[in-house]
Amino acid sequence: MKKNNVVGRNVRRLDAAEKATGTATFSTDFYLPGMLYGKVLRSPYPHARIISIDTTEAEKFPGVKAVATYQNTSREIFNTSATMTFTVPALEPVLDQYIFDNIVRYVGDEVAAVAAVSEKAAEEALKLIKVEYKELPAVFDPLEAMEPEAPDIHPNCGAGKNIPGEIVKIPFGDVDKGFKESDVVFEGRFQLPVQKQAQLETQAAVAQVGVDGKITVWSTTQTPHPSRIILAKVFGVPESKVRVLNPPYVGGGFGVRIGLSAKAEPIAVALAKLAGKPVKVVYSREEDFIASDTRHGGYVSIKLGAKQDGTFHAMELKGILNSGAYCSFSCETPGVLGAMGLAVYRVPNQSYYGHSVYTNTTPAGAMRGFGNPQAMFAIESAVDMIAEKLEMDPLELRLKNIMQAGDPWCLPYPCQSTGLAECIEKGALSIGWEKRNSLNQPGAMKLKGIGVGVGTHVSNAWPFCVDYDNAYVTVQQDGSIHLAAGVPDIGTGTSTTLPQLAAEALGVGLGEVSLTFADTATTPFDIGSHASRTCYAAGTAVVAAANDARRQILEYAGDFLNVPPERLDLKDSVIYITGRELGGQCAGTGVCQTGENRNSVSLRELAYHAHLRNKQFIGVGRIVPGNAPPWHAHFAEVEVDTETGQVKVLKIAAAHDVGKAINPLIVEGQIEGGVLMGVGYAISEEILYDAKGKQLHNSLHKYMLPTAEDAPEIDAIVVEANDPTGPYGAKGVGETGLVPTAGAIANAVYNATGIRFYEIPLTEEKVYKALKQRV
Structure with missing residues (x-):
């Protein structure tokens, strides 16, 4: 049958003219007649009980039309994430948030909100709200939060102290037997940072409540239909009386708006109900940093065993992630970490144990890669260390052990296609793998190195949730x-x-x-x-x-x-x-x-x-879609300045099996954007906290996001191993660009310096200190 051959062509994006000319509409642009402006009062404490809250003076302030607190808004408990609310049949939903509560659990938690005729009036009115707090003990590290003496951030956690939901366990083969039969074994623990999505458009929502009670919300959500279900539950109305839509564009997502846009939607609706007028809530950049979900930081431990010929024989993986103050996606993310981590290599004896832990920090949720980058930094570092023990080329070791189509694995869907070997071969050619051990002259102050990281991902959430x-x-x-x-x-x-x-x-x-x-x-x-x-x-x-x-x-x-x-x-x-x-x-x-x-x-x-x-x-x-594994191999060339500790990424060769590139230019753009986000994860991006639980990185000025000047040469290599389940053979590509990047960069730094890092990002301070300690 003849077709038009529209698929596979670099047709111009249909939204290009609107976005290039500035006429595209986003939530932050949206305006309705009579619209009010909402602003949110946030907690200055990481953990406290609200003893009293007095809004009298704020309500009197000129231009103020409504003030919302836990005392006059819905007391329906919910979860901001799309999946935890209604789509994971195997898990009991963890519902742990209200629009406002009388207990605050992190610096930035919502206390109250004001709707006024102008943003300035709303901001001034916030200052007039009088809140009396009783500070409570706080904890910021997930390992410390599991200790018996740690405060209970949420009571009655059935799986253990401050553990939301259930512990994820994935058995495969006989791990104990596998390690006994292994000739070489590596074991280590890796520490992971809190990374922020830093999408261009902050969280935003415009809410209108009709005289008939129908609710309409224009917002930045990545999931309009699931968000409608959440809002209907929160406000006790039929789903048919709630409309959620984008207007129509969203200024980036990267996972931070899967479900509600933090709480922008319910806050806007609550204020609109109280004021009887449309209300627009737009988060400042600081609010976006401190009060919307981040990537999970935490710890990943790995034990990897191999035979003398390089055949992997046993792997034990463990993930302890920092959930922050609320659950969000903290039940699902550890599961994806384990499932993706166990799916890259043929290892007959594997196991995974993982969960998240509540702390008094900004909630962690979904971020591009969803647990997978955390897993692959640890795994790809371990694979290189096993290669060194065996005196094997890291590429040879990977090619010997990577998953093949039809191989048994731990995932509940089959591996029907893989182009990973081709990705490795093409990426190695692009980076010049053969020169990796002859890049530096004796006595050089700037040392170069080349490293590799590989991985897989999903093309869909099924069968992990209703989808x-x-x-x-x-x-x-x-x-x-x-x-x-x-x-x-x-x-x-x-x-x-x-x-x-x-x-x-x-x-x-x-x-x-x-x-x-x-x-x-x-x-x-x-x-x-x-x-x-x-x-x-x-x-x-x-x-x-x-x-x-x-x-x-x-x-x-x-x-x-x-x-x-x-x-x-x-x-x-x-x-x-x-x-x-x-x-x-x-x-x-x-x-x-x-x-x-x-x-x-x-x-x-x-x-x-x-x-x-x-x-x-x-x-x-x-x-009901299937699932298809995309595959990827990233090769990094870095330069390490031994006088300053600065790591500069010179080139990333990013080879991706995308099944079929429906629009190759869009695919390449997704890969390039993901790579740069992976570079930031590896060398500069992190949110740290002071001793009182306050975020030290709460703006683009303070947060070390890679800029155009930091961007390395990126060779986006498209490999097409068509999958029978995808449209015209296509697989997913949106998240894959940063899954193996940190592992590749860390391995390249080791190749350059001989120093193995067990913690990212590889900031100048960390690298400089390690270089001086070595001397």
Whole structure:
């Protein structure tokens, strides 16, 4: 069957003109008539009980229309994450948050909020709220928080002291036997930082409550449909009376808005209900840093055993992550850490044990990679150390042990494709692997090194949680196509790649397809944009809907042209009889009579013909997507200044098996963005706390985010090992760009200096200290 070949082409992004000209609308741009501005009062203490709160003076302040506290807002307990609220059947939901509570558990926790006619009035009114606190003991490290004498941050944790939810255990083979049979063993513990998403648009929401009680929220969420479910629960209204949508764009996500945008949505709704007017809540950059989810810091321990010939024989992995003050995604993240960590190499005897721990720090939740970068920093460091013990080339050791399609593994779905070997080979060629041990002259002050890290990930959240997708494809009366999908575009190109998939499946040009997305009122349910799933899972639903519409078109055209539908094809918006020349009688847009003399009919003519006979072609895609492992190998070349300790990343060769690149340029952009985020994770990014639990890195000025000047040369290498479960063979790519990066960089630093680091980021202070201690 001929197709339009829209898939696989670098078509210009359909949102490019809006974003380039500044006309694209984001939540922070949104305005409604009569809209008020909301501001939030936040806790100065890491752990305290509110003894009293007096809002009298704030309510009197000119321009103030409402003040919200725990005393006049919903007392329905919830979780801000999308999955924990309703989509993980195997886990008991951990619901541990209110909009406002009388106990605060970290510096930045919500105490009260004000809605006023201006931002300035709201900010001034916050200063007039009088709060009396009783400070409580606080703890900031997850290992310390499990000690018997540690304070109870949340009472009655069934799995152990301050442990939210359940402990994740993944057994595979006989680990004890495997280590006894191993010839060489490495064992060590690695420490991981708290990293921030630092997306361009801060958390934001605009809420309107109608006179009939219907709630409409425009926000930065990555998951409009799940967020609607959360808000309906919090405010005790039917889900059908809540509408959540993006307006329509989101200024970056990286996981921080999977579910609620911190609490921007419920705070805006609560204020709107009290004030009787629309309310807009936009977090400052400081609020975004201290009061929205971060990546989980913590500890990963690994024990790896191998035979003398380099065959891996046993691996034991353990993850203890810092949940922060509330659960968010802290039940799921340790599970993904373990599952992805055990899935990269063929190891017959493996086990994982992991969980998160409550502390009095900013809540940790979802961030690009979702536990996987934490695992792979430890694992890839350990693999290099095993290679050194065996006196083997690290590449040879990896190629000997990487997972192959069809191999048994711990994941509840099969490995049906892998291009990891090709990724390793192409990445090694790009970086010049053969020169890694001859880069430095004797006595050089700046030492160069090359390292490698590999990994895998998911293309979807299933089967770890309830996860299904729907899409509508409607053929308009003029033959153009309208596509409706519930996933947002958070900057990843969704609004281009989904129309590409629809156009390819239908056999029409991309210019014929329009898209409605990320609106619970106009699109069918979808779990949202996360887990590297949008193109893979939502795209599968789009292709299914397009194929359904195509089937209807060809069936109708069969009657129109008096031939069986199986003899028809659809290309360039023309239905034609296969085996006959395109462009036969009445192939244009004029209305013709049916008859055996017709060779073809345009989709425009056929759609209008059907319309006049009370018929429209509407395709529905209802699918439960599978899962496909993307694979990746990153090679890093670094330069270490032995006088300052500065680590400079010179080049990253990032080879990625993406299944099929639907839009190669978008794929390369995702890889490059992920790589730079991985560079920051490895060498500079972290949020630290002072002795009183206050965040020391609470702005872009203080947080050491890599800039354009820090960006290394990035060679984004696309490998296509088509997966049978993805749309046209595609796999996920959104998160994969930073999964192996820190491991590759740490290994490169070791290659340069001979010093092994068990903690990231590799800041100048840490590296300088290690260099001086070695001397």
